[in-house]
Amino acid sequence: MIRTISILILVFSSLAIFIFAQVPWVGFIVMPGQSYGICLGDRYGYIVGYEWIANTTDMEWSIFSFLKVNGSGGASIGMRLSSFKNANTLSSCIVVNGKLYAVGEAGGYWGFLISTPIYPFAPTGKVSYIKGRAYFVTSDYEYIYVVGSEIFGNYSYWHIEKRDLNLDLIAEYTSPNMIGIPQYVGIDPVTGQLWVVGDTISGGNATWAILVLNRNLTKPTVLKPGLPGRALGVAFDDAGDAYVYGRGGIVKYSPNGTELASFTGNFTIVGVVYAGNLLYVVTADYKLLILDLNLNKINVIDLEPLILNNIQNEYYGLKIINGFGKIITTASDGLNIYAIGTAMPGPDVHWAPAVNVTGVIYFSISIPLPAVPVSVSVVDGFGSVEDWHIDVVYPSTNVLVASGDGVAKAKLLQGTRYIARIYGPGFFYSTTFVVNGSEIVVRVPTGRLSARVVDSFGRVVDSWPVEIVGVASGNGTVGPLEVLAGNYVVAAKAFGKKFEKAVVVEAGEVVNAVVQIPTANLSIVVVNSSGRQIQPSEVLLEGPISMSFQKPPAGLELLAGNYTVEILTEGKNITEQIELKPGEVKTVKIVVPTGIESSTTSAVPTGTAATVTTTAVLTVTSVVASSPSVSTVTVSSVVTRTIIASSSSTLLSGEAPLFVIAVAASVAVLAAVLAVRKRRKVIRLEPLEGEETRTWGTQKREEEGRD
Numbered sequence: 001m002i003r004t005i006s007i008l009i010l011v012f013s014s015l016a017i018f019i020f021a022q023v024p025w026v027g028f029i030v031m032p033g034q035s036y037g038i039c040l041g042d043r044y045g046y047i048v049g050y051e052w053i054a055n056t057t058d059m060e061w062s063i064f065s066f067l068k069v070n071g072s073g074g075a076s077i078g079m080r081l082s083s084f085k086n087a088n089t090l091s092s093c094i095v096v097n098g099k100l101y102a103v104g105e106a107g108g109y110w111g112f113l114i115s116t117p118i119y120p121f122a123p124t125g126k127v128s129y130i131k132g133r134a135y136f137v138t139s140d141y142e143y144i145y146v147v148g149s150e151i152f153g154n155y156s157y158w159h160i161e162k163r164d165l166n167l168d169l170i171a172e173y174t175s176p177n178m179i180g181i182p183q184y185v186g187i188d189p190v191t192g193q194l195w196v197v198g199d200t201i202s203g204g205n206a207t208w209a210i211l212v213l214n215r216n217l218t219k220p221t222v223l224k225p226g227l228p229g230r231a232l233g234v235a236f237d238d239a240g241d242a243y244v245y246g247r248g249g250i251v252k253y254s255p256n257g258t259e260l261a262s263f264t265g266n267f268t269i270v271g272v273v274y275a276g277n278l279l280y281v282v283t284a285d286y287k288l289l290i291l292d293l294n295l296n297k298i299n300v301i302d303l304e305p306l307i308l309n310n311i312q313n314e315y316y317g318l319k320i321i322n323g324f325g326k327i328i329t330t331a332s333d334g335l336n337i338y339a340i341g342t343a344m345p346g347p348d349v350h351w352a353p354a355v356n357v358t359g360v361i362y363f364s365i366s367i368p369l370p371a372v373p374v375s376v377s378v379v380d381g382f383g384s385v386e387d388w389h390i391d392v393v394y395p396s397t398n399v400l401v402a403s404g405d406g407v408a409k410a411k412l413l414q415g416t417r418y419i420a421r422i423y424g425p426g427f428f429y430s431t432t433f434v435v436n437g438s439e440i441v442v443r444v445p446t447g448r449l450s451a452r453v454v455d456s457f458g459r460v461v462d463s464w465p466v467e468i469v470g471v472a473s474g475n476g477t478v479g480p481l482e483v484l485a486g487n488y489v490v491a492a493k494a495f496g497k498k499f500e501k502a503v504v505v506e507a508g509e510v511v512n513a514v515v516q517i518p519t520a521n522l523s524i525v526v527v528n529s530s531g532r533q534i535q536p537s538e539v540l541l542e543g544p545i546s547m548s549f550q551k552p553p554a555g556l557e558l559l560a561g562n563y564t565v566e567i568l569t570e571g572k573n574i575t576e577q578i579e580l581k582p583g584e585v586k587t588v589k590i591v592v593p594t595g596i597e598s599s600t601t602s603a604v605p606t607g608t609a610a611t612v613t614t615t616a617v618l619t620v621t622s623v624v625a626s627s628p629s630v631s632t633v634t635v636s637s638v639v640t641r642t643i644i645a646s647s648s649s650t651l652l653s654g655e656a657p658l659f660v661i662a663v664a665a666s667v668a669v670l671a672a673v674l675a676v677r678k679r680r681k682v683i684r685l686e687p688l689e690g691e692e693t694r695t696w697g698t699q700k701r702e703e704e705g706r707d
Contacts, residue, residue, distance in 0.1 A: 014329075022366040024336075025305050027070040028321070028343070029360040033062055038331045038340050038362070039093040041100070041117050041408065042403045043068060045338055047362060048102050050089035057559070059088045060494040061104065061113060063121070068338070071364065085338070094135040094399050096144065097389060098163060103134035103146050110134045110148060112167050113167060126167050136184045138398055140192075140215065141391055141421040142428045143170060147182040147196050150174055158182045160196060160219055173217040178209060183246075187421065188238025189395035189432075191255045197231035197244050206230055210244060212257055225251050227264065232329075235272040235396050237293060238417055243279065245269035250281065252295055258590075263295035271330025273337055274367045274396040275413065282339055284326040290367065293304055307363060321359065333392040333401045334413055337365040371411040375439055375653040378406055378422055380482060381446035381507035386424070390442070393419040396433070426471055428482050445507035448481030452493035452512075453499075455519040455557060458584040466492045466515060490515055495545050495559050515606040520580035523587040524552040526567055534592060560584070567592065609611075 006482040029035070044065045051062040066073055090104035090113065100117040103110070110130040127354050134148035143162050151161035158178040162171040184196035193212055200209040208231045210223035225231075231249030236242055240255040249264030250272065271282040278298070286304040291297055294394035304324055311321060325342030332338065371698035374499035376652040378386050384613075387406035394401050395417060402410030412418060412435045420442045422429045452465040453476060462476035469489040474477050491500045492515040502515045526536050538547040543563030560582040567590055568576045578588055 007285050022368070022657040023303075023306055024364055024366060026071065026311055026361065026363040029064060029067060029362070033059070034089075035062070035064075035340055035360045036328060037092040037102075038329055038338055039095060040068065040331050040333055040338065040399050041095040042400060044117065044406070045362075046093050046095070046100060046102075047340055048090035048093045048104070050081065050104075061088050061102070061111075061112075061125075062110075063090070063091045063093075063100075063102065063115075063123075065118075066362065068364070070335070071362065071617075077442060087135075091134060091148075094137050094139050094144070095403075096139045097391065098403065099165070101137055101139070101144055101167075102340065103137045103148070105133040108132075110161075112146075114167060128161070128169070130161075132156060135182060135198075138185050140187055141393065141430065143215070145185050145187075145194060145215070147670075149200075151179050151295070155179050156181060158196065158198065158211065160185070160194075160211075160217055162215065171405045173213070173216045173220070178211065179207065180209060182211070182229060182627070184257075186234040186236065186437075187398055188236050188240050188242060189398075190236070190238075193255070195234045195242055195244070197234050197621060199230035199247070200224075205459040207250075208244070208246060208248075210253075217643045218479055220385060220605070221265065222256060223253070223257050223259075225259065225262070227251070229268075231302060232268070232270060233272065235274055237396065237487075238244075243274070245281070249294060250279075250291075252293075253423070262297045263291065263297070267487075268326075270327050271332065271335065271337065271339065273330075273332040273367065273418070273589075275309055275332075275334050280329060280332075280337060280365075280367055282330050282337060284328075286324060286327055286341070286429050296522050301572040302704075303365070307361070315528040322362070325514070330398050331399055332367075333396070333399050334396065334416065335367055335369070335371055335401075335411060336358065337367065338659050339363055339365070370414045372414050372435065374410060374412045374435055374437075376402065376408045376420060377439075377441050377443060377552075379443050381444065381485065381509075383443075383508075386444070388425070388444070391421045391423075393421060395419050424484075425482055427482075429484060445485040446508060447485055447505040447511060448480045448483070449488060449503070449505050449511045449513065450477070450488040451515065453494065453515045453517065455517050457519070457561065461494070461517075464492055464494045464517070466490065468513075480512075485509075490512075492517065494519075497535070497545075497559070518582040518633075519557050519580060520560045520583040522556045522558060522578075522580060523554045524565060525587060525589045526552050526569075527589060529591065529593045534569070536567045536569040536592070538568040540564075544568070565590065601694045 033049055035047045035049035037048045038045060045068050047064045049062050050059045053060055064304055085470045088106050090102045093100060093102040095117050098117065100115045102113040106127050110128040110132060112126040113123050115121045130150050132149035132151045134146050137144055137146045143164055144657055146161045148159055156173040156179065158180065160173045161169060163169055178197055178261045180200040182196050185194055185196045187194060192215060194215060196211040198209055201208040206229060208227040208229065210231065211220055211450055212223065213220040220433050226565040227248045231244050233245035234242050234244045241260065242253045242589060244251050244253065249262060250269055250662045251259060251475050252261040254260055269281055270284050275279045277293060279291040279293065281291055283289065286302065288301040288303055289297060290299045296702045308321060321622040322344040326380060327339050327341035330337055340362045343361045376390060378388050378390055380386050385406065389405050390403065390408045391400055391412065392402040392408050393399065401412065402408040414435055417434050419430060419432050422442065422444055424444065431441055431442060433442060439614065449468060451466050451468050452460050454460050460476045465475055466478055467473035467479060469491055470482060472481055483505055485505050488503050488505060489500055490503055490513040491498060494517045499517060501513060501515050503511055505511050524539060526534055528534050535551060539552050541547045541563050544559040544561035560580045562579050565576045565578055565588060571590055574590060574592060576590055580586060630645065
């Protein structure tokens with residue numbers, strides 16, 4: 001259980017001849033555990049670490065909250081993932097978009113926590129199954145970036161992860177050559193680059209190491225200052241210059257990684273804040289240093305006597321602290337430095353647990369710079385006030401200063417640049433502003449975008465999906481939606497194919513994007529030679545899309561283009577080529593000739609004479625009355641006709657025109673009558689399969705003999 005003492009200190013202390021600072025309050029926690037990290041929300045600060053579970057040897061995650069204005073303890077929670085009973089600790093935290101994120105270790109693996117930032121906390125945990133420990137988390141307020149160790153065998157390698165605000169992994173990077181521990185990651189407010197700092201181990205010795213890479217975790221650059229020990233953090237100024245600090249001093253770098261200056265000594269720096277063109281530097285041994293931007297020392301102040309004296313005065317001489325340990329880490333919003341450290345509980349803390357007790361001291365140092373109450377509001381690209389969530393961030397330390405829905409209020413440093421990060425409906429927007437008054441209006445350059453998918457006849461088709469890529473999707477239509485000004489792609493799907501259209505949205509502009517699918521309307525009618533509609537066995541379409549039908553389609557909408565229509569009937573097929581233009585309504589009539597024997601069609605050139613010779617063969621079976629014998633007579637009749645092909649003439653092989661069959665039949669009947677007159681016979685006429693010959697380009701007549 002965590003117990004707190006909050007002391008309000010109103011003593012102003014002179015830190016230098018021209019520089020003054022205020023220590024407004026000091027808090028003290030007695031807990032069976034340890035604290036490792038501190039982070040800030042708009043009203044509360046948070047201290048994270050671990051706590052021993054009573055009467056066990058198990059640990060659990062620990063979070064303690066306090067009011068930034070006076071240090072009063074707000075609430076505390078302990079949490080343990082059920083799958084991991086030991087080695088549970090939190091190392092770092094950050095508040096983003098109204099949620100508290102914390103990282104650390106869970107049973108020897110990377111652990112993550114996400115929670116509401118105020119009481120009652122609603123925490124949930126997650127393990128990434130990276131063997132090792134997550135040491136620090138920061139954010140560009142769209143994604144979070146986590147650094148820590150990944151253990152392979154006996155070695156610990158630098159590992160970096162990029163996750164969305166739901167803690168889903170976006171990208172990761174493990175440095176193959178950096179054996180050691182990364183302690184901190186910062187974001188350069190000018191270049192947007194990630195600066196990861198820590199140590200590398202070589203020959204059993206630790207030295208400073210720096211890894212600079214982009215926010216996609218690619219193109220890494222390694223910097224090695226050559227200082228023994230470990231780098232613990234980095235801060236930035238308005239020019240994007242980086243101040244890497246840790247055990248042994250501080251080193252200044254340009255945004256491209258060029259070393260510019262250094263300040264070294266036998267001390268450990270645990271926090272650096274850039275404010276008012278000065279650096280406020282906190283050391284582990286409770287010292288506050290003021291440096292200029294060239295790292296020249298202006299003053300050094302011992303914080304320990306101030307803190308101890310004020311605590312004892314507040315409690316009428318009771319000995320609450322029995323000695324200081326060291327300052328572990330700091331966080332700053334540019335106006336105040338919030339620090340956590342260790343201290344042993346004094347003999348007058350009678351309710352302190354007897355074993356495994358650690359005293360955690362936390363306090364605030366106000367930076368002596370002019371601050372004014374500021375209201376930051378949000379309007380859209382049309383000038384309308386919006387209630388979108390806004391986070392105001394101090395860029396040097398990437399710490400949240402103020403937040404709210406539509407309006408964020410806080411005391412800000414006059415003439416100082418801040419970052420405004422806005423969470424709109426489906427988008428994230430970040431910009432900077434300089435405090436030059438009490439009212440700041442951040443205009444988000446938005447427009448309105450809607451999209452719909454239509455056919456070539458202008459009809460919206462609700463069954464076709466449409467999407468504003470990366471924004472929203474729907475069926476038939478989507479929007480209108482408020483979107484950031486910029487380039488967008490509207491995509492739709494129809495007939496199994498994807499269609500896209502690029503659109504540009506300007507601030508204050510309403511854009512209605514239309515994706516038109518090139519379609520046509522097709523009906524197919526199948527008739528015989530007499531013009532009567534018939535039912536084929538199957539209709540096939542081959543083209544931009546392929547389909548088959550059991551009956552000819554009517555009013556079918558399909559993609560425009562060239563198609564092959566194939567009619568299957570009685571085991572035979574007829575094909576025809578058609579073209580469908582966008583927006584065209586077409587009816588195609590396909591004639592299946594009567595009595596065809598095959599499906600082959602032959603085109604006759606215009607003006608060409610064609611001779612068609614058809615042979616009708618009949619079998620006449622004679623039965624003699626006085627004899628049981630049967631005689632068979634085959635009668636052949638040859639009829640030849642000549643036609644002149646016109647542009648529409650087509651001769652079908654196997655054609656047996658009705659008039660030819662009639663003539664042949666007449667000849668056969670005549671022959672039969674003559675035979676009967678010659679002798680008494682019973683006649684049975686049986687038609688045989690017809691034969692046909694064609695002669696193109698001539699008028700040749702062929703005759704066959706008759707029996």
